[in-house]
Amino acid sequence: MGKIWALPQTFLTPLAEIQEQRSALVVTTLPAYDAVKKYLALSVTSLLEVQEATLPHWDSLLAQAKPAEVVYAIGGGLAFDAAKYIAVKKGLPLVGIPTALSVDAFFAWSSAIREGGCVRYLETKAVDNLLIDFAFISTAPPHLRAAAICDLLSIATGCWDWQLAERRSKNPPAMAYQATIEKIAQAILAASLECAHSAGAGDIAGLKQLLDCLALETQLLNQVGHARPEEGSEHYFAYLIENEVGKGKSHAELVCPGILLTAALQGQDWIPLKQAIQACHIPLNSLPLDLIRSTLLKLPEFVHQHDLPYGIAHEITAAQVQGLDLAALLAESVA
């Protein structure tokens, strides 16, 4: 039986007005929790601090968890992905409080885990109730508060890859290219570009439009049953380079350089994408240029080895990498 997942029920509410009678297991990262705890009146039985996205780590958190009636995910993607796993294992309802709009994981029903040098998506569950306080999110660190735009800008490169795969007859039947779906995805991309400046500045209207775009993008992926309209070589680049730079970089910090590099390799106009990234204060200079080059050179072998859906990453040549003007792509000012 086919299944189409739904988005979480979403409530727009000041954090201080959240009424929670149940005892709670809080899954979080400490900087996020420190920022939010003074607004929350929760009866917390265990505070589980997530360090990394691996199953052994999540199982160790699960083992520490004291009995509770509800799980709260508080923070960004790392906290949400772990909390979804823990809520499933405990059979408990899940409430989510994003402290920034930093990734699309708040809406998704899967958890991304790092395994064998790549990222795998594990079916877990969608958050039951998502609580959004835009006034609070607007005070989040500027490089995080609207960073989820990376998972919308990646529509530009993801859809291009999806079309390439179709031309090369590399799409399995379940991922066959659908022009109508791409049209909808491109409209979501256009709406994301439109709100980049106001969301990046922390304006409530811009953050609301960004949230709308993330919800629509996630539901679009739910409808098609795969992530090809949004995920391609830019994410593969991020997965590979994350192995080299280790933990501690945000998803957007890894994916956004990947978007610009991939768009350039695809021959697309990357300047509007770069302007949106910069408007959302996502750093483009946190990866060493020589590491970027060596990662691009290793990418064809990496995507083959991990059997990732076909894209331009499968075809990158040394001459193409040589021809990229990394300084222009990633420098502070737009060329």
Ligand SMILES: [Zn+2]
């Ligand atoms: Zn992503």
